Amino acid sequence: MRYKIKVPATSANLGPGFDSIGIAVSLYLQVDLLEKTDSWQVEHQLGSKIPCDERNLMIKTALNLAPNIKPHHLRVKSDIPLARGLGSSSSAIIAGIEIANLLGNLNLTQDQKLQVATKIEGHPDNVAPAILGDLVISSFDQQTVTSIKAHFPELLLMAFVPPTELLTVASRKVLPSNLNFKQAVYASSVGNTLVAAILTNNLMKVGELIEHDQFHEQARAALVPHLKQLRELGHQAGATGTYLSGAGPTIMTIIQHAKQQNFIDLVNQSQLNGKLYSLQVQRTGTTVSKF
Numbered sequence: 001m002r003y004k005i006k007v008p009a010t011s012a013n014l015g016p017g018f019d020s021i022g023i024a025v026s027l028y029l030q031v032d033l034l035e036k037t038d039s040w041q042v043e044h045q046l047g048s049k050i051p052c053d054e055r056n057l058m059i060k061t062a063l064n065l066a067p068n069i070k071p072h073h074l075r076v077k078s079d080i081p082l083a084r085g086l087g088s089s090s091s092a093i094i095a096g097i098e099i100a101n102l103l104g105n106l107n108l109t110q111d112q113k114l115q116v117a118t119k120i121e122g123h124p125d126n127v128a129p130a131i132l133g134d135l136v137i138s139s140f141d142q143q144t145v146t147s148i149k150a151h152f153p154e155l156l157l158m159a160f161v162p163p164t165e166l167l168t169v170a171s172r173k174v175l176p177s178n179l180n181f182k183q184a185v186y187a188s189s190v191g192n193t194l195v196a197a198i199l200t201n202n203l204m205k206v207g208e209l210i211e212h213d214q215f216h217e218q219a220r221a222a223l224v225p226h227l228k229q230l231r232e233l234g235h236q237a238g239a240t241g242t243y244l245s246g247a248g249p250t251i252m253t254i255i256q257h258a259k260q261q262n263f264i265d266l267v268n269q270s271q272l273n274g275k276l277y278s279l280q281v282q283r284t285g286t287t288v289s290k291f
Contacts, residue, residue, distance in 0.1 A: 039071050
């Protein structure tokens with residue numbers, strides 16, 4: 001039996017929802033699980049940095065869950081940019097969980113997959129929407145993750161992806177080790193109110209709140225100098241709001257369809273070095289199908 005695993009990319013944090021809020025977006029990792037082989041074979045065109053054997057993150061994840069599964073041939077296609085803040089590692093982890101689930105006959109529930117993925121990744125903001133789809137708000141106490149799926153408004157997502165990588169480890173090193181109590185309360189309240197604004201489709205408030213993060217964007221500003229310029233361009237185009245996607249360097253601008261072309265024109269005129277993707281929220285999460 002052959003299977004196709006399809007995992008969406010994700011955009012995490014949405015400004016003040018640090019390590020908690022994420023959305024699934026319309027880029028994908030696709031893995032065809034093919035015939036048995038003597039050793040693991042991961043066929044891909046993602047570059048020499050991505051292993052083609054049991055060292056691949058998907059296989060390592062699968063073997064961690066089901067050590068006795070037999071090697072197979074995998075054919076991989078992905079349009080998720082690597083190390084750009086769009087959940088490429090999370091998608092690989094989830095694909096690995098699905099491989100283990102299929103080959104090991106684990107019969108994992110969605111919640112069990114989410115628990116495993118979060119413990120491997122360390123935070124749920126990418127893995128939860130990749131598994132469940134759409135907008136997901138989560139909490140994680142280092143033992144158990146609680147995730148709630150909700151509906152994100154019908155808006156476009158313009159992802160500006162620079163040509164250089166920014167590894168999550170490096171981006172996390174610049175974060176403050178702690179916040180004082182009053183600042184933490186305010187930072188949390190901004191995130192809470194953002195969720196309420198999204199759920200009530202109050203786009204004006206969404207835009208205000210998504211750009212008032214107190215947890216991470218200020219600390220990471222030097223690593224992503226293009227955030228400020230793209231935010232200003234978004235304001236000029238009438239966008240809803242702009243935020244740092246995950247650990248960066250991708251910048252995500254939320255915008256209405258009617259204002260998209262104006263924003264594209266402004267970005268092209270700015271001569272910023274990067275690629276602009278027009279994305280939509282992916283309402284469904286990871287899928288597995290026979291073929």
